[in-house]
Amino acid sequence: MASSxxxxxxxxxxxxxxxxxxxxxxxPEDGMPGFGAVMDAAQVEALVRLMREAED
Ligand code: HEM
Incomplete structure (x- = not known):
């Protein structure tokens, strides 16, 4: 299971x-797939920002 x-x-x-x-x-050792092949750097950076903004 992935955590929050x-x-x-x-x-x-x-x-x-x-x-x-x-x-x-x-x-890989924990079952999390990599998304580097389907998202470009700007898209990954946008996800990082989204998580930062939602952080408790
Ligand atoms: C775009 C979609 C996804 C994003 C943005 C994402 C992001 C992340 C991040 C940032 C971590 C590290 C968390 C930490 O350092 O504590 C992580 C861990 C993990 N992810 Fe993902 N993930 C995605 C999709 C998935 C999918 C589809 C799966 C399973 C099929 C998955 C399974 C896991 C697992 C098992 C871990 C390690 C355990 C944990 O830290 O909870 N993730 N994910």
């Missing part, structure tokens, strides 16, 4: 660059 992305807790790094990498590369 807006609770302010980050298990795979809390910097914008870490979150970008979690989305683009994925977390």
């Amino acid at each position: 992305l807006i609770d302010g807790r980050w298990d795979y790094g809390a910097s914008d660059a870490d979150i970008f990498a979690s989305i683009a590369v994925g977390i």
